[in-house]
Amino acid sequence: MFIEVKNLTHVYMPGTPFQVNALTDVSLDIERGEFIGVIGETGSGKSTLVQHLNGLLKPTSGEIWIEGNNLWSSKTDLRRLRSRIALLFQYPEHQLFEETVFKDVAFGPRNMGVEGRELEERVRYGLEWVELDYHTYSQRSPFSLSGGEKRRVAMAGILSMYPEAIILDEPTASMDPVSRKHFLARIKRLHQEGKVTVIFVTHNMEDIALLAERLFVFASGRLVLQGQPAEIFQSKETLEAIGLGIPVLTDLMQKICRKGKTIRTDIFSVEDACREIIRSRREGVG
Amino acid sequence: MRSLTLGHYLPGNSLLHRMDPRVKLVSLLVLIIALFVIETFLGFMLFGSFIFMIFLSTRLPWRYFFRGLRPVFLIVLITLILHFLFTKGGQVYVRWGPLTVEEAGIYLGSFMTLRLVLLVTTTVMITLTTSPIAFADGIEYLLRPFRRMGVPGHEIAMMMTIALRFIPTLMEEGDKIRKAQMARGADFETGNIFRRARNLVPLLVPLFVSAFRRADELAVAMEARCYRGGQGRTRLRELQARPLDYYGLTTVTAILVFIILTGV
Ligand SMILES: Nc1ncnc2c1ncn2[C@@H]1O[C@H](COP(=O)(O)OP(=O)(O)OP(=O)(O)O)[C@@H](O)[C@H]1O
C-alpha cells in the first residue's frame, strides 16, 4: 500500500472559540499508480486532507502511513518525502519568489541537492511539460508573467522534483476552458506514461469524471462516499444533498435509462455518449 | 498566529463586551491613572478585586488571561529581581556574598510588580472584549477635539482599522506560502541564524509582493467608492452611550476619587 490514512481527525485552533473540526475520523488508502479524485464542496476538508499526505499538517489524532512507515515516526525524512509526494497548492502563482523563472523552477530540486547539468535538465523538463519555451522564459522574472503563465511556472517547479505522486489542489480553478482541457489532457498523460500517482482535488464533477479511477467524496470533514466514478454517480441524491451534483452527461444517460432504454450510464465524454445514444436508438428501432 | 493575544478580540456578550468603546477607552485611562495613584497594598487589593469581579463577569477563559500576561512576564520578573537586589534600606533579610536583599527592596519590588501585573491585566481585559473596529471608532471619536491642533483622527483610525483588518489575512497568507515552499523542500527549521535568515527569502518575497498587491487593490477600491477622508463622512454604526456606559464611567471615576481622597 502506497498511502494509508487511518482514522485521521484534524482540528484547527483547538480550545479556542475559533475551533474548526476540519476532518473527522477519515480512513482511506491509495495504491501506487492510481488516479484519485477528491471532491467535496467548499470547506469540506479537502485541502486539509491532502496537506496531511506529505506531512505539512500533523494529525490531531490518527495516523498516516507511507509504504508501511508511519509518517510521524522519528525516522521519516519529511523533506525527502515532500519531494516524492509533491503538492501543488491552490493558487500556486503566489509562491514564486526568485529573480528568474529558471531559479524558481530549480528551487525544489536544489533543495534535494541536485546541481549542474541534471538541474538544468530538470528545469527544462518542467518548463517543457507546461509548454513554456525554455529559451524565452527561463531568464525572465516570474513577476513579469501573466497569471496563467505564473501558474504554469509553479507547476513546472513541482514537476522538476520528479515526484512519484503529485497532489493537485484545484489546479483548474479560474482557468479558461481551452487551457483547462489542455491541462487535463497533460495530467492524464503524466499519469499514464509517467506512471505518476495523481491525487486531484476539485469540486468540478466534469473534470474528475473523465480522469479519476477512484473518487473520495467529502462532506463536512467526513468521507461520505468512495468508489469508481460510475458507482458514485449512481447516488445522485446523496451527492446533491451535500452540495455537489453529477456530470451533465451522466445525468442525461441516467434519464434515458430510466425511460426504459438499454443504455450504459458510465460514460463521461461527449463522443462516447453520442455513439452510445445512436447505438441504443438503432437497437430500439431494430 | 496564536501568540498574538495582547489585543486579540474574543467575541462575547457580557456587560463589558457591550459597553461603548469610547467609554471603555476613557475608563481604561482612568483606571491606569488610579493605578499610579495607589500608594498602599490595601489599595492594590481593592483594585485587584474590582478587576477580578469584572473579569469573572466577562466569562473569558482563564487561559486567555494568562496568555495575555505571558509577553510581559519577563519584564515583571526582571523588575522584581532588580528591586530585590539593588534597592537598599531597612532590615537585611538575605546576605549572599556581596549581594543583599533588604526590606525596602522587597517592599518596592512587590509593589512595582503588582502595579505592572494589574496594568497589563486591565488592558488585556479591555482589548479581549473590544473588537478592533470598535476600538478604532472609539479612538477616532476621542481624537475629535484635537483636530484643530492638526491631529488627523479619522486618518489614524482608518489606518488602524486597515492594519488590523489585514493582520490575520497576512498571517494566513504567510502560513500558506510557508507550506507551499516546504512542499518544495524549503527548510525553515534547521541551521544557524544566518542560514535561517537567508532561508526566509522564499517566504518573505511572496509575502511582500502580496501585501503590496493587496494595498494597491484596496486603494483602488477605496478610490472607486469616492473615499476622500473623514470630512462629512457618516457611519453605519453610530456610537451610542447607554445607561450601562454611564454607570461604568461613574464607577471607575468613583474608584479614582476614592483612592485619591483616602490615600490607600
Ligand atoms: N489554517 C486554518 N486555520 C483555521 N481553520 C482553517 C484553516 N484552514 C482551513 N480551515 C477551516 O477548515 C475547514 C476545512 O477547510 P479546507 O481548506 O480543508 O476545505 P476545502 O475542502 O479545501 O475547501 P475549498 O474547496 O474552499 O478549498 C474550513 O471550515 C476552513 O474554514
Ligand SMILES: [Mg+2]
Ligand atoms: Mg481547498
